[in-house]
Amino acid sequence: MPQYFFRISHGRFAGASDQGSEFESREAAWAEMTKVSGNLLGSIARSLKQDAEWQMELIDESKKPVFRIRLIAESLG
Structure with a gap:
C-alpha cells in the first residue's frame, strides 16, 4: 500500500509528519x-x-x- 503524509501550513509555519500512514484507497485517505x-x-x-x-x-x-x-480568512472592506 502507498504511504501518505500530512502537511500543515499556517502563515510562516509549515511542517509535514515524519511518520506516514497507509490507506487502502484514495477514498480512504480522503476520509x-x-x-x-x-x-x-x-x-x-x-x-x-x-x-x-x-x-x-x-x-x-x-x-x-x-x-x-x-x-481562508479574507478582509473584504
Whole structure:
C-alpha cells in the first residue's frame, strides 16, 4: 500500500509528519484527512487572524500533494 503524509501550513509555519500512514484507497485517505482536519478546524478557526490561511495537505511518498483542504480568512472592506 502507498504511504501518505500530512502537511500543515499556517502563515510562516509549515511542517509535514515524519511518520506516514497507509490507506487502502484514495477514498480512504480522503476520509481520514477530512476526519483529522474536522477535529482541528474548530480551534483553528477561533484563533485565525484576518487575511490568514490555514491548509492541510495529504502528500504522497514523493512529497507531491494528493489532496488539500484550505481555510481562508479574507478582509473584504
